[in-house]
Amino acid sequence: MVFKSMWTAWTVKHKPRTLAGVIGNKEAIQKLVEWVKSWDKGIPKKRAAFLYGPPGIGKTVTVEALANDLKMELVEKNASDYRTEKAIQRFAGLASQYGTLFGRKRLILLDELDGITGREDAGGLKAIMNIVKTAKCPIILIANDPYDPRFTALRQLCLMIEFKKPRVREVQRLLQRICMLEGINAEEAALRFIAQRSQGDVRSAINDLQALAQGKKRLTFDDVSWLAYRDRKEKIFEVLRLIFYSRTCDGAKRAVAMADVDLDMLFEWVYENLPYHIRDPQDLAEAMESLAKADLYRGRIRLTQDWKLQSYVIDFMTAGVAMARKRTKPAGWVPLRFPERIKWLSKTKAERELRAAIAKKIKRKCHISATRAIKEYIPYLRIIFENNSEMANKIAEWLDLNEHMKAYLSGKN
Ligand SMILES: Nc1ncnc2c1ncn2[C@@H]1O[C@H](COP(=O)(O)OP(=O)(O)OP(=O)(O)O)[C@@H](O)[C@H]1O
Ligand SMILES: [Mg+2]
Incomplete structure (x- = not known):
């Protein structure tokens, strides 16, 4: 039992149970609450509300908290439950009643509408439209992108409510509250950093916080600041793996296109790591030869400022290196090293x-x-x-x- 509670995700453990605990989107939530309450006076013009906005900002959680606050019975369905017309027929009947047997009012949530795709689901969307047109209880639809052409007709039937990313300060305050509940003394700068990095995605901010702070008494800025570095490093690692392990010239060259890294830096990374990944002596000699040619062109560019030569640098540095791997056997996972020369250059x-x-x-x-x-x-x-x-x-x-x-x-x- 102890283990179980230790490992629950904080996004679940600290999920707001009432609307008061949901951060941001006050107006959108207000609009939604008023519409749901208006059902008490009779069926409103729009029988469905369509909530939309980026991931992780509290759309689903808002509906759950709302049902809880208004003591309604929530029927929650995900795309996988309503892919086909047949699947929808199974619960369509629920929408024909507002009051339930036990005196509670019903609220139907069709979450993650983006999940229905393609032709075979077209029947599903149509069935949803039919439910919305005739519903006797409020229906809430949720999607990330409501302007997908598939939803055009559906949109006309719905009260559209946009959810936006909460502000950094609000996310920071939420993280602070979670830290308090977890008994963690966290530096303000540390929490601000996590909040900023998540760019309004509350779910990922909470996940980051848990990864960094769980089991700690204190969380300092130093504990979290390396995250910024991690992103850059992961990127260069991915690029290097493409260069060392591509089977085609194109694959290796694509590495540079996707990398937003300085070519001189990349050269140092390739140079430092090459011997650990291409270990057959003959392969290595060939790869080094190719790298030397890349360096030759680099020198010429430096002298003449003739940037047209850059494409040769890239070809030799990526495709040339990748194609040198002929006899080297796969070695399993080899860690990548930080180039000594870059370390030394920055130190001096x-x-x-x-x-x-x-x-x-x-x-x-x-x-x-x-x-x-x-x-x-x-x-x-x-x-x-x-x-x-x-x-x-x-x-x-x-x-x-x-x-x-x-x-x-x-x-x-
Ligand atoms: N506005 C918020 N206030 C408080 N907690 C939030 C908020 N937004 C997200 N969270 C936290 O993140 C988790 C995920 O939120 P939720 O499922 O509501 O996101 P969503 O907007 O529905 O995302 P998706 O589009 O990916 O479905 C929640 O369980 C909660 O812990
Ligand atoms: Mg959701």
């Missing part, structure tokens, strides 16, 4: 930039190239700056160096 980036800036100052005064300044002048300047502060100050003034540059040359950072 600030230092390299500072050095380049100093070289530029020297270049201007001494009329030599920046490369020569780095190689031949800076080492001597370092000796002077470390040992003779008076001379160093004069040179710094002459070269117009700032404090960072001076500190760098005197080895202080």
Whole structure:
């Protein structure tokens, strides 16, 4: 029993039972409640309400909470229950009565209407229209996209109610409430981050929260911030797998098209991971050869700015690498590695930039190239700056160096 309660999804455990617990869409909900209540005064013009909007924002849960608040009997059906005309006939009779035997009022919900597709379901849609035209109790339909041409005729019969994504602040507050109930002390920034990332999808926000926070006493921003990184990493992993394991040139090339990654970055990823995925020596040599050609074109682009050559870089880097795999046997799952070179480059980036800036100052005064300044002048300047502060100050003034540059040359950072 303990296990069971530990593993219930929080979207179920913390599902609002009453309308007061549903966040967002106050006006839409108000409109829906008024329409349902209007049935007490007789059958209204529109016998069905059509709720629509993106996934995970509380459409289904609103109807369930509403039935609960108004103490109505809810008959809930999903697309799988009403695919065909025959299936619908089985419960169509329920719609012919408002009051039930036990004195409760009936509400029929046909959820996930998007689920009925294709020709064989056409009869199903028609049967639904017939129920709506003659219903003696309120019918609620739900779909994500009501403007699908299939629903055109049905729409005319319904009171259309749009559900929108709740605001980030509202989602954040809901997450806060769940944390309180779960005994978790969560940083505001952490919850805001989860709420923002979910982009209004409450269900996925709650799922993320459970994955990150279940079993914890505290949830900090650090606990969640890596999520942003996870997305990017997953993307590049997918791309790499396409490059290493595609059977066709097209498949490998498509990887780049779908990836929103920088080509130079991708090159480093391929270079770093290649030996672990293409392990037959001859295959590897061929793949490396192809990568070297890609690099050659990269260099030429850098020199000439001739971006037409980019397609060669892509071909060699993707299709060329994929086609090199001839003898390598599948090795099962091999983890992908983060390129050492990118790590190193980003670690030393600030230092390299500072050095380049100093070289530029020297270049201007001494009329030599920046490369020569780095190689031949800076080492001597370092000796002077470390040992003779008076001379160093004069040179710094002459070269117009700032404090960072001076500190760098005197080895202080
Ligand atoms: N507005 C909301 N207020 C409170 N909880 C919500 C809200 N929206 C979603 N949830 C949570 O997410 C879960 C899923 O919501 P629901 O099933 O109502 O989404 P939906 O809009 O019907 O999505 P779909 O279009 O995918 O069917 C609920 O059980 C609840 O825990
Ligand atoms: Mg739903």
